[in-house]
Amino acid sequence: MKQVYIIGAGGFGREVFEWMNDVLNDPNEHQFVGFLDDNLKALDGFDIEASVVGTIKSYSVKEGDLLICAIGDPASKKAICKPLLEAGAQFLSLIHPSARVGRRCVIGQGVVIAPKVILTCDVKVGTLAMINIMSTAGHDVSIGAWSTVSAHCDLTGGVQLGEVVFMGSGARVIPKKTVGTSAVIGAGSVVIRAVLENETVFGNPARPLS
Secondary structure (H helix, E strand, O other): OOEEEEOOOOOHHHHHHHHHHHHHOOOOEEEEEEOOOOOOOOOOOOOOOOOOOOOOOOOOOOEEEEEEEEOHHHHHHHHHHHHHOOOOOOEEEEOOOOOOOOOEEEEEOOOOOOOEEEEEEOEEOOOOEEOOOOOOOOOOEEOOOOOEEEOEEEEEEOEEEEEOOOEEEOEEEEOEEEEEEOEOOOOEEEEOOOOOOOOOEEOOEEEEOO
């Protein structure tokens, strides 16, 4: 039996916990142990049938453990989870049963795909990327490792999203545009040109923030 932990007990962690219960429903195969968070009081005040069982800093990788990453900020996610990967940790890719993932899509380790997401065909999703509720990725889209695609986003055909990218809720990227490593696309923005590495853009059309 695999022992399952969720890394991060914030708001997104509580969402992932709900989705996990829709996916890992065989108690003979997986046992959820609890959350790992450096704030041991992160769940105080919430009526949730789980607890923070330890800090991330104190966790030691053990054979048979499966981790689910529930950290939304891409840079923080990479800083916290990359050392765990390098230490041999196994991250579970959590794909909600209501998501539609095309047969030729390639999903990396530790990816979280939320309810009602649609990946059409030939989409590539890198290690520990996250795609939140009701977002879509068209044909030949690539989403880089550690990136976060927030809710209701639209990546149209051929879009190339670099690593450690953050897309705010409701953002869109028109076909075949590229978004560089560590870029930020503000909520509701419409990207009609390439976004450079480390660039933050906002608006419709999306423009760099000065």
